[in-house]
Amino acid sequence: MRDVIFPRNQQASYEAFGYSAAVRSGGFVFVSGQVGVNDDGEAIMDPAMQFAQAFGNLNSVLEAAGCGFDDIVDITTFHVDMFTHFSAFEAAKKQAFPRPPFPNWTAVGVVNLAVPALLLEIKAIAKLP
Template identity: 50%
Template sequence: MSKRDAVFPPDRHALYEAHGYSPAIRSGEFLFVSGQVGSRPDGSAEPDFAAQVRRAFANLEAVLAAGGCSFDDIVDVMTFHTDPENQLPAVMEAKNRVFPQSPYPSWTAIGVTWLAGFDFEIKVVARIPAS
């Protein structure tokens, strides 16, 4: 079995250590990014939902960069929402900023009842660009 090639951003937040997971795993030409939430450096949630979504995207961007990727390299997105119907406008605003035009990545949105104190999470798979 091959060893996991873990990827961490320079300013890793407290949740990685507290819950024992890697922000991303590099495997072949793909980067598998763990669900990113709107956590502050100490692991606490942004209280305002729109700010939490923006911070989740910023945390995702930092992990992608650490793995040699950008939003343009994302091929698959999965998001988790505690109140999808009411949260959609804030999520779409952030989504449209990072994916302003087609072709868009594939996207699956899932309504959930619990996200460990958060209200939004985004998980992606990106293709690592050839160097």
């Protein structure tokens, strides 16, 4: 069985592109890639603020599913120009995960993301409490 998850007032934007923000199944939540866009879907231009917003958007999906950052067991981040912006990313990541135990993490460098101004996409798997 699977149950789709959408943050409050966000279902239409996900359905327009044909995917769910997250799927709850087998005691886990599988979160689609979250990016640093505002409520209007516009990319935030400042890298540090974009990364913080991406983690904020991830948090919104997790909360809608009934869990949080402490429940994440695996995280994958996709980075455009990773080395240029890594310290800003690391600061945002430390806000989300300030102390151990840390989740598994895989970082992948990519040429670009779906919107040219985006620098980061975050995909996660969380264990439901």
